[in-house]
Amino acid sequence: MGISRSTFYKKPIREQQQLTSDLKLKKQIEDLHQELPGYGYRRIREHFLREGIAINTKKIRRVMNIYKLRSSRRKSVGPKGKRSVHQLYYPNLIRGLKLTGPNQLWATDITFIKLINGFVYLSAIIDVYTRKIIGWSVSKNLSHEFCLKSLEVALKERIPGPGIIHHSDRGTQYTCDNYVDFLKKHGFKISMSNVGLPQDNAHIEAFFKTLKHEEVYAKNYKTMRDVVQNLPKFLDMVYNHKRLHSSIGYKTPDEFEKEIMELNPADRPVQKLWGWAV
Numbered sequence: 001m002g003i004s005r006s007t008f009y010k011k012p013i014r015e016q017q018q019l020t021s022d023l024k025l026k027k028q029i030e031d032l033h034q035e036l037p038g039y040g041y042r043r044i045r046e047h048f049l050r051e052g053i054a055i056n057t058k059k060i061r062r063v064m065n066i067y068k069l070r071s072s073r074r075k076s077v078g079p080k081g082k083r084s085v086h087q088l089y090y091p092n093l094i095r096g097l098k099l100t101g102p103n104q105l106w107a108t109d110i111t112f113i114k115l116i117n118g119f120v121y122l123s124a125i126i127d128v129y130t131r132k133i134i135g136w137s138v139s140k141n142l143s144h145e146f147c148l149k150s151l152e153v154a155l156k157e158r159i160p161g162p163g164i165i166h167h168s169d170r171g172t173q174y175t176c177d178n179y180v181d182f183l184k185k186h187g188f189k190i191s192m193s194n195v196g197l198p199q200d201n202a203h204i205e206a207f208f209k210t211l212k213h214e215e216v217y218a219k220n221y222k223t224m225r226d227v228v229q230n231l232p233k234f235l236d237m238v239y240n241h242k243r244l245h246s247s248i249g250y251k252t253p254d255e256f257e258k259e260i261m262e263l264n265p266a267d268r269p270v271q272k273l274w275g276w277a278v
Contacts, residue, residue, distance in 0.1 A: 025055065025063045036243060037072040038214035046250040072213045089175050092200060093191035094167050099129045102260060103160040106134070107167045107201055108174075110147065111208040116222045122211075122231075123150040123173075128203045130260065131245050132253035133235050134158060138227065144173040148182060155186060167191040169201055210239070 029044060039047065041060040048055050063069070099105055105128040112119045123146055125135040135154030139146035151166075166188040168174040174192070183190055193200030215234045221227060240253045248256045 022063050022066065025059065026067050026069065028053075029060070029064065029069050033069065033072075035238065036214065037218045038210055038243075040071045042246065043244050043250070046244050050244075072218050089170055090190040090192045092167075092193060093165055093189060094128075094200075097165075101264065102127050102129045102132075102257065103158060103164055104129060105165045105167060106154065106160075107204045108147070108150065109169060109201055109204045109208065110142070110171065110173065111211070113216055113221055113227060115224065115227075120224060120227055121146070122208075123147045124204065124207065124235075125150050125154045126204050126207055128167075130253050130257045131203070131207075131248055132240055132257055133207065136235060138231070142173065144176050144179050147173045148179060151182070160187075162187045163189055165189045165191050167193070167201060169193045170195060207239075210243075214243075 028048070032039060032044060032047060036043075036047075041057055041064060044060055045055060045057050094105060094107075097105065106125050107128055108123065108125045110121055110123050112121050118140070121139050121142055123137045123139070124133055126132065127134050134157065135150040135152075137146045137149035137153065139149075164187070166183050168191075170192050173179060180190065199205070211234070215230065215238075219226065219230055221230070242252060244250045244252060245256075251259075
């Protein structure tokens with residue numbers, strides 16, 4: 001056979017040991033995906049390291065491939081939009097901007113959640129430095145009031161300094177007189193994306209993609225009851241408190257913010273962010 005006697009007898013033992021190890025890892029990944037279905041092999045490895053389990057990324061990828069353990073997220077394809085020649089209502093202030101702490105740049109947008117009997121709309125605000133959702137509101141219509149509600153929630157829990165940037169797209173909710181007047185009254189600098197370039201508001205768009213793939217689609221939202229029962233838990237307990245973010249060193253937004261608070265106690269933490277609208 002061209003192999004030594006010891007190799008002949010040890011090979012089945014090694015194969016059985018590897019199979020046992022692979023099945024154990026498979027179960028660990030499946031358990032993790034129950035709550036965090038969007039985790040790929042990188043975040044899985046970081047999660048295990050935080051629990052004192054050192055596993056090579058190659059092994060994680062191999063086991064995921066063998067047992068078809070897929071992240072709920074998929075890479076998007078297709079056109080990214082074309083730059084408009086039209087003048088912006090307000091200039092884009094965030095390109096090339098270097099952030100040094102929280103409450104310097106808040107980004108916001110609206111997304112929809114498709115239900116059996118129509119749609120429900122979510123307005124969310126993210127602190128770009130900490131990646132934390134600091135205010136949100138849900139509504140059954142697209143009036144500007146529920147966008148103002150999410151902003152009011154964020155302002156109720158945080159006290160941003162003068163000159164904080166509010167970044168959004170050019171939707172009518174953000175360009176109407178009531179919303180613009182509110183921003184100016186509270187000392188915001190107004191920044192807006194170019195038309196047809198969602199990447200200009202990439203941070204909030206990335207959050208919405210995570211929300212859709214790891215929560216709404218994974219749990220198959222069908223009714224308003226699903227939204228009421230599950231959405232607050234995902235935003236507060238999972239996304240802000242448990243989900244690791246590669247852009248902030250594989251920490252959760254709560255952990256990252258806590259570290260900042262210890263260095264600069266003047267920045268107030270977010271305590272409550274529920275914002276239901278009608």
